[in-house]
Amino acid sequence: MIEETLPMPDIKYIKSLSTLHAEFESSSKIAISVDCVIFGFDENKLKILLIRSDAKKFVGKWSLLGDLVNPLEDLNTSAYRILKNRTGLNDLYLEQVQTFGSLNRHPAGRVITVAYCSLINIQNHKLKILDNELHWHDVKEVSNLAFDHQYIFELSYKWLQKKIQEHPLGFSLLPKKFSLRELQNLYEAILDTKMDRRNFRKKFFAMDFLIDTNEMETDVPHRPGKLYKFNYEKYKKKKKKWGGIDF
Amino acid sequence: MIEETLPMPDIKYIKSLSTLHAEFESSSKIAISVDCVIFGFDENKLKILLIRSDAKKFVGKWSLLGDLVNPLEDLNTSAYRILKNRTGLNDLYLEQVQTFGSLNRHPAGRVITVAYCSLINIQNHKLKILDNELHWHDVKEVSNLAFDHQYIFELSYKWLQKKIQEHPLGFSLLPKKFSLRELQNLYEAILDTKMDRRNFRKKFFAMDFLIDTNEMETDVPHRPGKLYKFNYEKYKKKKKKWGGIDF
DNA sequence: GCAAAAGTGTTGGAAATACACCCATGT
DNA sequence: ACATGGGTGTATTTCCAACACTTTTGC
Numbered sequence: 001m002i003e004e005t006l007p008m009p010d011i012k013y014i015k016s017l018s019t020l021h022a023e024f025e026s027s028s029k030i031a032i033s034v035d036c037v038i039f040g041f042d043e044n045k046l047k048i049l050l051i052r053s054d055a056k057k058f059v060g061k062w063s064l065l066g067d068l069v070n071p072l073e074d075l076n077t078s079a080y081r082i083l084k085n086r087t088g089l090n091d092l093y094l095e096q097v098q099t100f101g102s103l104n105r106h107p108a109g110r111v112i113t114v115a116y117c118s119l120i121n122i123q124n125h126k127l128k129i130l131d132n133e134l135h136w137h138d139v140k141e142v143s144n145l146a147f148d149h150q151y152i153f154e155l156s157y158k159w160l161q162k163k164i165q166e167h168p169l170g171f172s173l174l175p176k177k178f179s180l181r182e183l184q185n186l187y188e189a190i191l192d193t194k195m196d197r198r199n200f201r202k203k204f205f206a207m208d209f210l211i212d213t214n215e216m217e218t219d220v221p222h223r224p225g226k227l228y229k230f231n232y233e234k235y236k237k238k239k240k241k242w243g244g245i246d247f
Numbered sequence: 248m249i250e251e252t253l254p255m256p257d258i259k260y261i262k263s264l265s266t267l268h269a270e271f272e273s274s275s276k277i278a279i280s281v282d283c284v285i286f287g288f289d290e291n292k293l294k295i296l297l298i299r300s301d302a303k304k305f306v307g308k309w310s311l312l313g314d315l316v317n318p319l320e321d322l323n324t325s326a327y328r329i330l331k332n333r334t335g336l337n338d339l340y341l342e343q344v345q346t347f348g349s350l351n352r353h354p355a356g357r358v359i360t361v362a363y364c365s366l367i368n369i370q371n372h373k374l375k376i377l378d379n380e381l382h383w384h385d386v387k388e389v390s391n392l393a394f395d396h397q398y399i400f401e402l403s404y405k406w407l408q409k410k411i412q413e414h415p416l417g418f419s420l421l422p423k424k425f426s427l428r429e430l431q432n433l434y435e436a437i438l439d440t441k442m443d444r445r446n447f448r449k450k451f452f453a454m455d456f457l458i459d460t461n462e463m464e465t466d467v468p469h470r471p472g473k474l475y476k477f478n479y480e481k482y483k484k485k486k487k488k489w490g491g492i493d494f
Numbered sequence: 495g496c497a498a499a500a501g502t503g504t505t506g507g508a509a510a511t512a513c514a515c516c517c518a519t520g521t
Numbered sequence: 522a523c524a525t526g527g528g529t530g531t532a533t534t535t536c537c538a539a540c541a542c543t544t545t546t547g548c
Contacts (some may be wrong), residue, residue, distance in 0.1 A: 030279050030318050032359055071277050071357050075348025099346045099361050101322025110318050112279055114346050165492050181499075193489070198502075199538065203492055222498040223545035235494065242440070243493075244510080245412050245450055247482065428526075445529075446511065453509095469525040470518040491537080 031106075033113040034078045035066035035149065037097070037156035038087070039139075040122040041173040046139045046189045047122065048153065049086070051132035057107040058146035062137070064153065066113065079116040086134065087127060093119040093172040097159050098152075105148045115152050117159060119172040164190055168209065171230040177213050179225035180204065209235050280360040281325045282313035282396065284344070284403035285334070286386075287369040288420040293386045293436045294369065295400065296333070298379035304354040305393035309384070311400065313360065326363040333381065334374060340366040340419040344406050345399075352395045362399045364406060366419040411437055415456065418477040424460050426472035427451065456482050 038049040053063035065086055069078045079094055094116055101112040127134055142153060164170050170186050171178075184200050204210055210228040217224035285296040300310035312333055316325045326341055341363055348359040374381055389400060411417050417433050418425075431447050451457055457475040464471035 029276060030316060032277050032279060069277060069348070069359075072350070074350050075346065075359060096345060098343060099322065101316070101361070103319070103321050112316075112322060114348070165490055166494065168494050179500090187492070191489075196538070196540085197500090198540085201501085202503095203537095207494060209494070219547095220499080221547050223500050223547090225500055238494075242438075243409075243412055245434070246490075247413065247415050247454060247456070247485075426527090443512070444527090445513085448528080450510090464527095466520095467526080468520050470520090470527045472527055 029110070031109065031111045032069045033066050033111050034069055034075070034082060034116060035064040035113050035152060036079060036082050036094075036116050036118055037064055037153055038083070038118045038120060039160060039173065040120055040125075040136055041186055041189065042122045042136065044185045044189055047136040048139050048142060049127075049134065050137050050142070050145070051134045053146035054132065055107060055146060061144060061146035062142070062149075063146040064115075064149045065134075068111075069114075075114060079114075079118075083118055083120075086129060087120060087125045092125075093169055095163075097156050100148060100152060102148065113152075115156060117156050119160075119169055121173060121175065123175065161191055168230060168235060177215060177227040177229055179217055179227055181225055183228075276357070278356065278358045279316045280313050280358050281316055281322070281329060281363060282311040282360050282399060283326060283329050283341075283363050283365055284311055284400055285330070285365045285367060286407060286420065287367055287383055288433055288436065289369045289383065291432045291436055294383040295386050295389060296374075296381065297384050297389070297392070298381045300393035301379065302354060302393060308391060308393035309389070309396075310393040311362075311396045312381075315358075316361075322361060326361075326365075330365055330367075333376060334367060334372045339372075340416055342410075344403050347395060347399060349395065360399075362403060364403050366407075366416055368420060368422060370422065408438055415477060415482060424462060424474040424476055426464055426474055428472055430475075 036049075040047040040049065049065060050062040051065060053059070053061050055063075065082055067078070067082050069075060070081075073081070076094070076096070079096075083092060083094065095118075097115045097117045099112060099114045103110070105111065105113070122136065139157060142150075144150060145153060160169075164187070170183070170190070173186060174182055180201055183204070184195060184197065187200075188194055209231045211231050213227045213229055215227040217227065283296075287294040287296065296312060297309040298312060300306070300308050302310075312329055314325070314329050316322060317328075320328070323341070323343070326343075330339060330341065342365075344362045344364045346359060346361045350357070352358065352360070369383065386404060389397075391397060392400060407416075411434070417430070417437070420433060421429055427448055430451070431442060431444065434447075435441060456478045458478050460474045460476055462474040464474065
């Protein structure tokens with residue numbers, strides 16, 4: 001139940017003025033931010049966008065892209081704004097992952113952050129602002145991020161691994177037209193595994209969500225493969241079936 | 248109030264005083280709350296805990312259990328506090344579901360809320376404080392909740408349906424010792440479906456997470472069934488296998 | 495012609511489903 | 522005795538995993 005007015009601080013004990021002051025300060029505000037875990041796919045590797053942190057406590061460390069939520073803007077809008085400022089925004093997939101609210105996760109005070117996960121196609125979205133050394137990092141080499149961003153990143157990556165097996169998000173990371181080899185490379189990179197090529201094809205053809213574009217790869221130093229598009233319309237109509245119990 | 252003899256401030260757009268006031272008020276703070284979707288299981292029906300809203304805009308409507316986050320308390324701690332205040336807290340399962348931050352979801356101002364889902368055993372947790380008509384409602388009869396709580400409830404329910412198929416949460420809703428019939432009734436209630444009794448048993452025995460307590464049901468007007476416990480230790484050791492691709 | 499990847503089917507095992515009868519208890 | 526749900530096994534089907542050779546292109 002939410003009170004219509006903010007509650008008075010509940011002061012039961014005698015405290016020093018400075019403690020009271022600190023509590024008043026902190027009780028009067030919790031800041032809320034959005035952090036974006038932005039995945040891309042290039043050279044058959046899964047990548048993530050990072051910048052250098054400019055927080056004093058974390059100089060030199062890499063950090064997710066985040067910003068405070070503007071009080072007059074919807075939460076999702078905040079996430080889209082951050083993405084837009086950094087990349088441009090066609091063909092992007094964005095979804096909330098989780099909210100992180102440990103007491104001391106931010107050195108500047110109480111900041112609760114909502115993590116969003118975004119998938120973008122690196123080729124179609126050249127970075128426009130390169131402040132703070134913004135660039136793509138191989139996910140396998142991400143370590144020791146600023147704040148609690150390492151933890152957020154790791155949860156987001158696990159989230160992506162699970163999600164991509166249940167929903168067709170992966171296509172956002174590929175060109176509109178792609179070969180089955182590219183699709184399989186994507187899955188193998190994200191899930192960090194190898195799959196049987198024939199079974200992979202069989203699987204996707206059986207789903208019947210791939211549209212044959214009647215085009216072929218060009219400029220490949222081997223037999224060119226067919227190019228496909230993903231049929232979002234057909235997918236949307238499909239209702240998810242009962243999945244069984246499987247711990 | 249701006250005095251007529253002073254120069255006009257450099258305002259590019261003319262706004263009413265009340266608009267300016269509202270913008271100042273809202274730009275200065277975003278409140279953050281936690282709302283708990285608390286599920287229980289009784290009489291073979293899935294239930295949810297609700298109270299009467301005391302927000303003026305929603306008089307008479309039912310509402311989830313929520314409260315503002317205390318700036319000196321961890322986010323999860325807020326959720327546990329709300330639960331504790333309302334129920335007592337043994338054997339409870341609590342997990343964050345999603346954060347809701349639409350601009351106008353709360354009439355009192357900008358409030359972003361983090362939804363938590365909790366599963367408790369109704370028999371073991373008699374309600375202690377019955378303010379605001381706190382009691383259990385059949386999930387099938389929940390409608391027209393206050394705020395955006397209907398939406399939060401519906402997402403949480405879907406979350407539960409999915410989660411219970413992939414993780415053994417359901418046991419939190421049952422007594423420590425339960426019969427297979429009770430377990431199946433639980434699954435059928437949550438998933439709103441019927442299952443084959445023999446296959447259900449086979450499934451759970453094959454998982455090998457049930458411990459035979461060598462006790463039987465008593466006071467049942469038919470052949471008594473065996474009572475089982477769930478083996479959390481054994482489950483924890485199990486690593487989740489590769490799940491395949493399945494849109 | 496050679497390297498490199500595209501394209502293609504079958505088979506065996508595992509898991510899920512569908513299904514029917516006897517048993518133990520309380521009334 | 523009867524009503525109620527407990528307990529069990531098998532046949533069928535479906536899904537998944539494993540596996541090898543031929544084809545097409547660039548060089």
